[in-house]
Amino acid sequence: MTKNMSVDICGVRLKNPVMTASGTFGSGAEFSEFFDLNRLGAVVTKGVSSVPWEGNPTPRICETPSGMLNAIGLQNAGVEVFSKRDLRFLSDTLLPDSGAGAGSGGILPSTKVIVNVCGHSEEEYIDCVEKLASERRADLLEINISCPNVKEGGIAFGTDPKGVERITSAVRRAARQPVIMKLSPNVTDITEIARAAEAGGADGLSMINTLTGMKIDVERRSFALANRTGGLSGPAIHPVAVRMVYQCAGAVKIPIIGMGGIRTAEDALEMIMAGASAVSVGTASFNDQRTALAVIDGIDEYMERHHVSDIRELTGCVRDWET
Template sequence: YGGMLNAIGLQNPGIDVFVSRDIPFLKKYDTKIIVNVCGKSTEDYCEVVERLADQPVDMLEINISCPNVKEGGIAFGQDPKAVEAITREVKKHAKQPVIMKLSPNVTDITVMAKAAEAGGADALSLINTLTGMKIDVNKRTFAIANKTGGLSGPAVHPIAVRMVYQVANAVKLPIIGMGGIQNTEDALELMLAGATAVSVGTANFANPMVTMEIVDGIEQYMQMHGIVDINELIGAVK
């Protein structure tokens, strides 16, 4: 109920296959390519970012919710000094705009957003999944082998709206809002809270057409309310 709880890691074929196979495939289409970059250390992130520097990629989304192994398992995204430091390092190696993806599993999201801004981020995306747990009462054990997992879907949407609003009023960077978007209304909520763009994840599992439906729905909303420029909606609620 309420969404999805997952602990599958960050499944991907690796940078070599992505560059040789996936980028040429994506370039067949009239679309932008945003690459989500993860790693276990600052060196990992910078190595991947360097590999992508000369590739036809439009933007880099740096996923700093991964555990930082060298720092005793703390996620980069839960320490403002680490957020600022990794943002600054990635920016030294990146040729594309850098989006820092923030973790919601913190006391004050605005502290992390300000740290990313100080490090030179070009944009922010939030929120990533919330840490959750499910116990199988019949087996009396954890439903997920990892014990905890990332919670996404409708249950996290009000938290995403609150955090996007807080961050939009704390920094000057554009925000990609995400978290539990199921329909046009959810997407508009995040935009009114301050998101420049939105991203849909979990809803695709239930409805693969959902993003197209949301795009059409936003257009209909604008026509219905006589809105010519979508920027009129971004951060309109103060």
């Protein structure tokens, strides 16, 4: 059966809808020892800022039932080293678009690169986005306005609709690439935030970032994380993410990249049927480096079994049953 798994995200064509979630995959170099990155729809890199960040004290992570809490604090080497080293690596590793689109009859797109950007202030976001403007290997930008683990910036920008609209339009003006805003689930009504990002000119949305949580080590009578609170990720949050993707897909017209606890093709398909145009695999890559590939193969197998010729038929399909 001829199947099309490629999707459009903000005008960029992906070979399949499966990518890696920012912060769980570095810039891909470490995972490239375990599989060919060229199989992914896109690599989403760990958050990068205009200057190097130290991150939080340790312990930075702890396991929780079907998930984990992290408070890395966006440690990163800064955009200059990122461009010279990480983007160079991706440029050398990822193949160009090829004409041999098996089955699709057209061009088989290459694996794309989505660069996640973080900052403490509007100026820092803009500075970083401007430094990335000339990077041809950065196909899309994902703006992290939702990290719960840094005191300034991060989530502070992501929980107030007016702030979201303002930062989105400022970044949109500075950016050469399409801009995806990454939303926090730690709000009362995420559709308000999604609409604000759309009003600010966002080309797409990524959701969800982690849910703020806490774990206490009862033997030590102390916090499990040095930062006290951390972001909850993993299969435990998957139903929350599906619900939020579903809500936002009904509230905005821009494409949504769904993430939060995806471990299997079934998890990814739920997200797609809720309205996501693409999905990201995050924490599950810590359990098995090749999880994203298993998700791609599983979606392929599902399409075969259900005679789905185009993955896009499934996007938001549960809405078809609504009256």
